[in-house]
Amino acid sequence: MSALGKSVRLFLADGTPGGLVTAEIMNWTGHVIAAPRSDLGTLLKRPETSRTGVYVLLGDDPDAPGGTLAYVGEGDDVGKRIAAHHRQEGSGGKDFWDRVVVLTSKDANLTKAHARYLESRFIAVAAEAKRSSLVNGTAPPTLPLPEADRSDMEFFVEQAKIVLPVLGVNLLRSTRLSAQAAAPAVHASPAGAGASPVFTLTVTGVDANAQEVDGEFVVRQGSLARPAWSGVSLSYEKLRQQLETDGSLVLTSDGKHREFAQDVVFASPSAAAAIVLGRSANGRTEWKVDGTQVTYAAWQESLVEAVTAEGEA
Template sequence: MLTAEVFGWTGHILVAPRTRLHEALKRRESSYTGVYILLGELNEEPLAYIGEGESIAARIKSHDANKDWWTRVILITSAANNLHKAHVQYIESRLVQEGITAANTSLENSTNPSLPSLSEASKANMETFIEQLLMVLPAVKVDLFNRNTKPDRHAELLKSQQSIDSQVFELTLKSEGIIATAILENGEFIVQKGSLARAKYIGGRSEKSYYWKHHEKLVEQGILVDKGKHKEFTQSYIFSSTSAAGAICTGRSTAGPIAWKIKGTKKTYKTWEAEKLDKN
């Protein structure tokens, strides 16, 4: 996880991978009134959702149960928790506008929320808040609002010095004889050395297909090598999400939270994650 503040700015940003969501929602800021951004991929293309809430944690728990595609969350609050409902509705609407204008990532938001009624002074304060926010977000590798740029999909996962949180998961594709093992450690989803993957990517092979390119890159780097009719991981490899790991192993788009199960059980990653959140 990563936090960001700027001297003289009242805002506070918390960035967390979905694999560490249960830790992020334990933080004080998650109970504040604020705005949040979900980032991930759907159909092998980058996707984002921008929302607001008087308790960010409650809204995100709902999304965790209903949206499988996102892999990273950004919580935007004020350090003193002095944003109110109209403030965050204003920020949400303006960020959706900025995202549409930047046009480098699709938004799942079905409509652009209308701007709430604010005094001229409050509008000016919110515009200043947003201006600073848009300057800080690229520093924490959030380029959703960057104009004339493309998302950096190969950025390193954010790390923290939190205690190790490890769990072993397994993905099987019986029809192809594929078995892959992964661990979740310090918020990183790591497919283990010796795991098997499909020999070729059979999903979408258009120029925009990220997973196809990723599969080819791993082959070129010698991370995936021939093993009978499969490919085999020659070393453990960190993926940005369970779905990315699943897509490379199965050779097609995969709902990672459903495909990966706790090793030796039928419990899915999604169920395991939900149970951890319920304990918060």
């Protein structure tokens, strides 16, 4: 059974993709606005920013090329809180961010307690997802809410997980499978259940598992890679050095392998294979469906062939 679709409505307020953008999901009372820091004046003029809600400040991580720093906050008037962060660092502001996302409610029914609950949950989910480095000094405890309110706020979080990646914000995006997609079949479609079968890469000095989840290729925690890079110098070597530096790829106690300390998302199967093997590699042929000799490329081809066969039937 394929997953139910979602209708996300985006509006480019100034007609440019790099400017202020609003986002809504059909049948959800939440409202999302994203804007670059250079458009902060325009953002603060909008009525949504005077409401109770949560916000996320985003910027480049200088310690992890390609990485993101993030700060999650809340307020009765989110605009005032964001304006305070716009001050210079020495005046109580924050310098790192260059983009902000504001999440409020169209029906203005979010209370201070709701916002504090959402702030706590966003921080917890972001910490688990490990997509960004959080600069929040502390993680506030999740406030106790009435059962109905808690259910509504958890629904808010789930919708935020959907809409934020559409805006290019992966802060809350998990590499883990939902229970529904936890055991996909060999020919499961990534577009259907949201995940592929498990792929393995097992050669001398390597024993790695990976899965394509929601369109991303994820090498699983506990996978073993070769202890050092041995190929020619490429951009993948720099990526490997970064993963070793940030603790994602650690040396085992016997020094014979590098182990993935957490799930790591890669741009492609070839990038993942290169990091695991310590050299350039064609991930489309190196990764194979667990327990078979079916390569990643052959698996993809089988999905297209299956659709073609259905159309001809």
